[in-house]
Amino acid sequence: MVSPRGELIDARVKLRHLVCFLEVARLKSVVKAAAVLGLSQPAASKTIQELEAILGVDLFDRSRRNLMLTGIGEMFLRYAGASMTALRQGMQSLAHANTAGAVAVIVGALPTVSARILPAAVMHFTAQRLGMKPRLVTGPNGYLMSQLRLGDVDLVIGRMAEPDEMKGFAFEHLYSERIALVVRPGHPLLARATFDIGTISQFQVLMPPPGSIIRPVVDSFLVANAIGPLQTEIETVSDAFARIYVRSTDAIWIISEGVVTQDTQQGLLARLPVDTTDTLGPVGLTTRADTPPDLPAQLFMQSVREVVLRCINPQ
Secondary structure (H helix, E strand, O other), rough: OOOOOOOOOOOOOOOHHHHHHHHHHHHHHHHHHHEEEEEHHHHHHHHHHHHHHOOOOOOOEOOOOOOOEOOHHHHHHHHHHHHHHHHHHHHHHHHHHHHOOOOEEEEEEEEEHHHOOOOHHHHHHOOOOOOOOOEEOOOHHHHEEEEEHHOOOOEEEEEEEOOOOOEEEEEEEEEEEEEEEOOOOOOOHHOOOOOOHHHHHHOOEOOOOOOOOOOOHHHHHHOOOOOOOOOOEEEEEOHHHHHHHHHHHEEEEEEHHHHHHHHHOOOOOOOOOOOHHHEEEEEEEEOOOOOOOOOOHHHHHHHHHHHHHHHOOOO
């Protein structure tokens, strides 16, 4: 077997070697470890000697009454223990995932990705026929991050939160996106030869409410473009309401472009010709830093990566 770094992993190292090593290290005794493992003392001793011969090092200091790990043994213990823990978690995850009717992975999704990549990611995940059922939870960023912190969701997909909200979390950047200003087709502003960003204050504007993940970005954008307090502002987190309202009125909707990409591609909504490059922000996967994702979560995350690679970041 060859490692990702091109180095050979000695095929002579078997699972029984690692199991026996971990028990001897834990109990500091070959005799006690043999009893726990259902082996004879000579068989346990031979297993440890085989492992040391394969690795070419002494793992235990045999000069004392109790077996103590050498410095190299202590180092190997960390890796052997992590490997066995990962294997055990993987087996438990598969067993749980194959339980009839059980939910294998709970995914928190912000509106940023719910319309753009989440449907394709779910299709990719379920098409593999892994027998793992996903559950999707949507909501504002603060709610989803609290659910992630409590362990009630396994991962969150969406725009990265502010730094002070990311403590204890790990973020994997997938792509970047900006905000968009969208209106109905045939909106009066689309007919003007030149567009003045200041004219949006003459219309109703649908805004993300305070506390939403992109509200600080929107506020900064408005300030940078010298747009003062809006005369008629409607705050909403409901994409369903915003779509219907904007298509029925002359209101302007300020939202992450990922939420309305499909709408604009299908001609249901139109983007105002505004440069929003300065509002680019990272979108990706957020997980807990203290707990590695289990196997179903890792497989779902891989489906998300595949969709992003194919649809958003094609080679």
